[in-house]
Amino acid sequence: MNNTEKARSQMRKGVLEYCILSIIKNNEAYASDILDRLKEAELIVVEGTLYPLLTRLKNDGLLNYRWEESTSGPPRKYYGLTDEGQDFLKELDTAWTELVAAVARTTSSK
Amino acid sequence: MNNTEKARSQMRKGVLEYCILSIIKNNEAYASDILDRLKEAELIVVEGTLYPLLTRLKNDGLLNYRWEESTSGPPRKYYGLTDEGQDFLKELDTAWTELVAAVARTTSSK
DNA sequence: CCCAGTACTTGGCAATGCAAGGTATCATCA
DNA sequence: TGATGATACCTTGCATTGCCAAGTACTGGG
Numbered sequence A, B: 001m002n003n004t005e006k007a008r009s010q011m012r013k014g015v016l017e018y019c020i021l022s023i024i025k026n027n028e029a030y031a032s033d034i035l036d037r038l039k040e041a042e043l044i045v046v047e048g049t050l051y052p053l054l055t056r057l058k059n060d061g062l063l064n065y066r067w068e069e070s071t072s073g074p075p076r077k078y079y080g081l082t083d084e085g086q087d088f089l090k091e092l093d094t095a096w097t098e099l100v101a102a103v104a105r106t107t108s109s110k
Numbered sequence C: 001c002c003c004a005g006t007a008c009t010t011g012g013c014a015a016t017g018c019a020a021g022g023t024a025t026c027a028t029c030a
Numbered sequence D: 001t002g003a004t005g006a007t008a009c010c011t012t013g014c015a016t017t018g019c020c021a022a023g024t025a026c027t028g029g030g
Helices: A003-026 A031-040 A047-059 A083-108 B003-026 B031-040 B047-059 B083-108
Strands: A063-068 A076-081 B063-068 B076-081
Touching (some): A003 A076, A003 A083, A003 B083, A031 A047, A031 A076, A047 A063, A047 A076, A083 B003, B003 B047, B003 B076, B003 B083, B031 B047, B031 B076, B076 B083
16 A cells, blocks of 8 residues: 555544534445445445444444344344434534644645 | 543544645745644644644655745745655545545445 | 345454653743 | 753664455355
């Protein structure tokens, strides 16, 4: 992995949680859904990254899930935001907005 | 540290290198300068984070430095960007812009 | 009954910010 | 002259967290 790729994944790291919660806020979703959405947005993530993250968010009380049968394979875990998750997402919104502003200040200073 | 603070520092993490290189690009600077600038931009960073990072960037050939005497204390290490550092910073610019766009896509999808 | 497709899980690794503590230099002032 | 405080630089150990790779389990078709 070269430096640029490293920097990119480092940047991605910071916003993954935020993006995943945002995606789930809009629609209940199971892991493969989420992976697809992230891929559409060009935020590549692999299974081994996503599943543990979903579990962590659930353990933190930000997500819950229900099982749903599938016609094409094993049942799926559909994740949704808890009330706490909604609140947390709002804070992340703020944090992200502020960060973008802070970076802009830094990179444009004379 | 609560969840929000954790998330904030996680987000910050990804852009620190970028911000520091940007600051140095604009003016040669020594560590305390950089800390002040980051603070102005509301990107709080502590010494123990900055020094190892500067050393790493130097070892990667992105920064160089010269010693300069000070009238008020020990000599200072003034850091500047190498050519390679300039190139790398351009790539980070692109990476950051793309990330902001990707996050926007994710958080606004219906 | 095996195989391919879909989902979910787990263990070890590497990167990196952070907290806390340490060393060195210089000016001031009793 | 030697104690003090401010400035500056550096190091160590820790915790978090994404990544990679391999593994388990359920389903339907040939």
